[in-house]
Amino acid sequence: MISSYTDYGSLLKRINQLYKVDVVKVKLHRDMIGRVYLFQSNNKKYVLKLYRSSKCGDAFQTIDILQYLRENGYPAISIVPTKNDKMSVYLDTPEGRCVGILFDFVEGKEPDRKIEIENIGLQIGWLHRLMGKYPYKLIIRTKSDYIDDYISIMREVNYIPERIIELEKYGDELWNRIGMLPRGFCHGDLHVGNMLQTEASEYVLLDFDDASGDFPIMDVAYLSDDTNFNNFSEESYDKTTRLFDRFYKGYIKEQTISAVEINSIYDFVAIRHYQIIARIVRCQGFQSIDQKDMDKQYEWLLHWKNLCEMKRHY
Structure with missing residues (x-):
């Protein structure tokens, strides 16, 4: 259970339990329609998108679309699978159970x-x-x-x-x-x-x-x-x-x-x-x-x- 959306200690622990990653730092990057966190291991970066409980269907559709695009050679962000080879996780939050998707961080800039x-x-x-x-x-x-x-x-x-x-x-x-x-x-x-x-x-x-x-x-x-x-x-x-x-x-x-x-x-x-x-x-x-x-x-x-x-x- 994450006691708050800035309960970074619990979030770090849970992500390391669920994924084959060794993240040591996390910060809340954006809190708008969904919550986006940036994670840092010793040599790699990740992005966690936490979907509000009412948006679970959007999360699962996102997974299917991204996998289809990558399979067909389209430049799409890659999803990090869990230790059990799942594309998403459930996390208990103050708003209830939410879906989370962990992505590889993409290096780049916002285009002009x-x-x-x-x-x-x-x-x-x-x-x-x-x-x-x-x-x-x-x-x-x-x-x-x-x-x-x-x-x-x-x-x-x-x-x-x-x-x-x-x-x-x-x-x-x-x-x-x-x-x-x-x-x-x-x-x-x-x-x-x-x-x-x-x-x-x-x-x-x-x-x-x-x-x-x-x-x-x-x-x-x-x-x-x-x-x-x-x-x-x-x-x-x-x-x-x-x-x-x-x-x-x-x-x-x-x-x-x-x-x-x-x-x-x-x-x-x-x-x-x-x-x-x-x-x-x-x-x-x-x-x-x-x-x-x-x-x-x-x-x-x-x-x-x-x-x-x-x-x-x-």
Whole structure:
């Protein structure tokens, strides 16, 4: 039992019991949607991802995806097996029993998106083509995951009712438009903060927790998104278009995208706001958002909606 998420002594002891490693140092690297720890032995580094109890299904799907990618030559992070040759472990934590996955540490740097975008597009095209042959069923996420949970949170914190209605209506419009898009594998949280560029100029993806069989174009949209999440700018629409054009020069060498999918990129930019805020609040609690934050996001989304209508004549 780990008494707290900074109970490093118990965590070190447990990992050494479960794995053929001799780690001597550990620190909590990130505590957001999942908890990420960095481990150090005398000559090697490891990363432990500890999944919240509600995310066990995501953890097991991650294992299957990473093994499939590595078997097919795609640059993917490697999982360290336990002494019993298992790909995951259960750890008792203050929140209950959680799934943990230990990874080999990857040396690399976060890629500069503005410089690397065409090469990243090429590799993501390869990812989507390869995952088109994935033999296992992928999780399908719902409108609640992408949009409705954000609306529920607004109601739970007693946000301005008229604004909730506007945001709910916009969310319905977004979902109705993307509902007819082609389905297939998508990483679900694809940004340069979730990849490392190696010396071989490969981009190793680190986080498949949000992978699904939903909309491949969502990955394209998130990597092409050149908006500022908190500060709206009318220039960001055209900047996103230009960044997508560069991304697609690489991507098209592996996969093509329909005109309808390209048009949906701007809808996914908005959906990302609904999705990310809800995810943070559910993991970090209501103290992670206040009236000012809600007002700012409401204004951002309505400005974006109006700009898209002007640009695309809905």
